[in-house]
Amino acid sequence: MSIRAAMLIGAAISAVIAPAVAHAEAADAAPGDYLPPEIVVTAAAHGYAHGDGAAAAKAPTPLIDIPQTITMITADQLNDQATRQLNDALxxxxxxxIGTGEGHRDQINLRGQNTTADFFLDGMRDDAQYYRPLYDVERIEVLKGANALLFGRGGGGGVINRVSKTADPRRAVTDFAGTLDSFGAWAVTGDIARPLSGTAAARLNATYEEFANHRDVYDGRFWGVSPTVTAELAPDTRVIAHYSYGDDRRTTDRGIPSLGTAPLAGHDKTFFGDPAFNQSRAQTHTAQLRLEQRLGADLTLSLGGLMGDYDKYYGxxxxxxTNGTTVTLNGYASNTDRRNWLGQGYLVWTPTTGGVRHTIVAGFDAGTQDTTADRYEVDFGGGLRTVTIPLQRALAVPAARLGVRSRATAAELTTFSAYLQNQLDFGPVQVLAGVRHxxxxxxxxxxxxxxxxxxxxRKWSPRAAIIGKPAADVSLYASYATSFLPQSGDQFGALDTVTADLAPEKFVNWETGIKWAPRRDLVLSAALFRLERSNSRATDPANPALTVLTGKSRVQGVELGLVGRIRPNWQANLGYALMDGEYLTDSAAAPAGRVPGQLPRHQLSAWTRYDLTDRFALGGGLLWQSGQYATASNTVRLPGFARVDLAAYYALSEQVSVQLNIENLLDERYYPSAHGNSNIQPGEPLNGxxxxxxxF
Known part of the structure; x- marks a missing residue:
């Protein structure tokens, strides 16, 4: 499909939706009816919209009153798209x-900021490098723009928070599903929840999945289990315990190289590796305990702890x-073992003084994170670390094995943070101000x-915003927030003589926008943003042997969104982003004037479901983005693409349903992600x- 055709489809979708929203039934459009009368954190998702911003704001704040762009993906949308992995949902x-993550981890670029660590689980840091499954996830929250006040270091472009499924003493669940695709991949999942009494409940989620795709060499499997218990010890006291175990083994696929300024043609299926050596293994344990206590009519306390154990190997x-005739290969293997012990607590106080309502959040985060890691260079025989072989459809790659141990480190990280924020509601205007240390x-x-x-x-991170409320269901806002990233990087594995001496990088996010929630299950939003990154490392022009903090970059743009129920039988989640980025001064990443890697100027995403009858529904999606550079070198460009997906749903009975998903209906050839100029991932062709x- 051409880019022009994709733009026409996007315009058609907008043309259809605009009048539908304008003519929404009056009975469903009561002003202010965008938030449930009470916030129940454990409530199941119903549809694609989620108007409660409590998890994202750590306070009972409607989503439209949070002065920040937030995209949510509910369990209903994940099920409709048959999505099981975080990177596919994003x-x-x-x-x-989405970055390739070297074929063994989640890696994203969020507003042009690359990260492997800005991931959270129920508001607590989950920063190890692995692929995150979604079988036990209720929804995904994507908070965009720097905002260290609530989440701490990192998060220069934003953070990704997964909200876990929990047990509810007033709700039973029995759900089993199985999926098989045309490549031979399959998965089974189970979700069982039972009230144990009027005040306690247990829930168990489990899955097993076999991997396969279009590449010549790719397989693996994942299995996971996630039990959770909720106990309401008193009318004002709730305790939630949650444990999750995952075991992931898969082929490590680094994709294809580039030739000249584009991905190498004719080798989208060729595996550029050794199947026996290119393997990854990840075992993850996370255990959480949370206490939620109401201390008074307008005062609540939340205390939480998380233990995370991550054992990871990949080769x-x-x-x-490649020069088009031969290809050069190298490689390595790495082990990483990380243990996180994290704790957090926060008070939410909502008093009213002099007719002004306050939403005060005061909290802390503390923890230790211990990491040991090593690296072995590849050995193709006789200590040879690099080989050059003929380029052909099926490569004859020499057998690889572990060679010299080139790196071994141990790191201990200790963190403590405290923050205070107040959102004052004067009626037509709200003012938010806060700071974190x-x-x-x-x-x-x-x-x-x-x-x-x-x-x-030791860093201070302020946040400030003003929010106008011309109506209860409309907000206009302008905000300022900052974050920082130590020079040790988002994985903080080791220090060297340079990173030990330099101050952290700084992120500043300016944003202004509007949100409108004509109903509790429909939200429209628009935002303008500017994100500046400074204190990046660069070579000292006066003394090339020294490193200085003069690098600076900027990404600015526009985001538009619509999510929710347009009609009683029509749901959609639509979004568009226009992003313009450049390096403003020379840095270690690139000289001034270059564009950050994997930053397409245009992105359009659209997913919709239409229920034709009580039993039959159709769904469809469009992903379109313009071309992007693979890296900040701006030498290799990934072409723009448009991918069309379709789905059909049929309920055989109240208990049994079938679902068909077709991905890349038009069999578009595309390259959605890269990890450097020579590791480019071909997108999957037509797949059902x-x-x-x-x-039950």
Whole structure:
């Protein structure tokens, strides 16, 4: 499909939706009817919209009164799209592009900021490198723009928060599903929840999945189990315990190299690696405990703790370069073991003084994170680390094995943060102001030499906004927020003599926007933003042997969104992002004037479902984006593309339903992601999947 055709489809969707929204039934459009009368954090999703912003704001705040762009993906939408992995779900979020993650982890670019660590689980940090499944997730929250006040370090472009499924003493669930696709991949899931009494309930989610795709070499499997218990110990006291275990094993696929300024043609299925060596294994344990206590009519307390244990190995033989006749390969293997012990607590106080309602959030985050990691260079025989072989459809790659141990580190991170924020509601105007203080103490040891380095960063992160309320269901806002990232990076694995001496990078986000919620299940939004990143490393022009903090970049743009129930039988989640980015000064990433990697200027995502009868429904989606550079070198460009998806749903009975999903209906050839100029991932061709669901 051509880009012009994709633009016409997008325009057609907008033309259809605009009058539908304008003529929404008056009975459903009562002003202010966008938020349920009470917030129940454990409530199940119903449809694509979620007007409660409590999880994102840590306070009982309607989503439209949060001065920040937030995209939510509910369990209903995930089920309709047959989506089981986080990176697949995020493809339908404008402003987010997916990196290949070296074939073994989630990696995204959010408003032009690359990250492997800005992921959260129920508001607590989940920053290890692995693929995150969705079988036990109620919804995904994508909060865009720097905002360290509530989430702490990192998050320069925003953060991704997964909200777990929990047990409800007043609700039973029995749900089983199985899926098989045309490549041979399949999955089974189960979700059982039962009240144990009038005040306690248990829930168990589990899944097993086999991987397959269009590539010559790719397989693997994942299984996970996630039990959770909710106990209402008293009318004002609730405790939630949650545990999740995941075991992921898969082929590590680094994609294809580039030739000249574009992806190498004719080799979309060719595997540029050694199937025996290119393997990854990840075992993850997360255990959470949370206490929610109402202390008074307008005062609540939340205390939470998380233990995370992440054991990870991966091996890579990767394409380094090709001249069209031969291809050069190199590689390595790595082990990482991380243990997180995290705690948080916050008070929410909502008093009214002099006719002004306050929403005050005061809290802390504390934790330790211990990481050991090592790296082995690949050995193709006789200590050879690099080989050049003939380029052909099926490569004859020499057997690879572990070679020299080139790196081994141990790192201990200790953090403590405290924050205070108040959102004052004067009626037609709301004012938000707050500040956070972080202490980030990192000590690392080179286990090969015994050398140790340490650094402590202490940073203040302010946030301020003004929100106009011309009507109860409309908000206009302007906001300012900052964040920071220590020079040790988002994985803080080790320090060197340079990163131990330099102050953190800084992110500043300016945003203004409008949100309109004509009904509780429909939200429209528009925002203008500017995100500036400074204190990036650069070579000192006066002394090339030194590194200085003079690098600066900027990404600015527009985001539009519509999510929810347009008609009683019609739901949609639509988004568009226009992003313009450049390096303003020279940095270690790129000289001034270049565009950040994997930053398409235009992104359009659209997913919709229309219920034709009580039993039969159709769904469809469109992903369109303009071309993007693979990296900040701006030498290799991934072409723009448009992908069309379709779905059909049929209920055989009240308990049994079937679902057909067709991905890439027009069999578009496209390259959605990269990890460097020589590791480019081809998109999947036409693929169908059939699902059967049993719900009782």
């Amino acid at each position: 493809r339908y979020v404008p402003g987010v592009t 890579n033989v990767v394409p380094a370069a 972080d202490s980030f103490e990192l000590a690392s040891t080179n286990l090969l030499t015994g050398a140790g380095l340490s650094r402590t960063d 999947s059939l699902s059967v669901r049993f719900a």
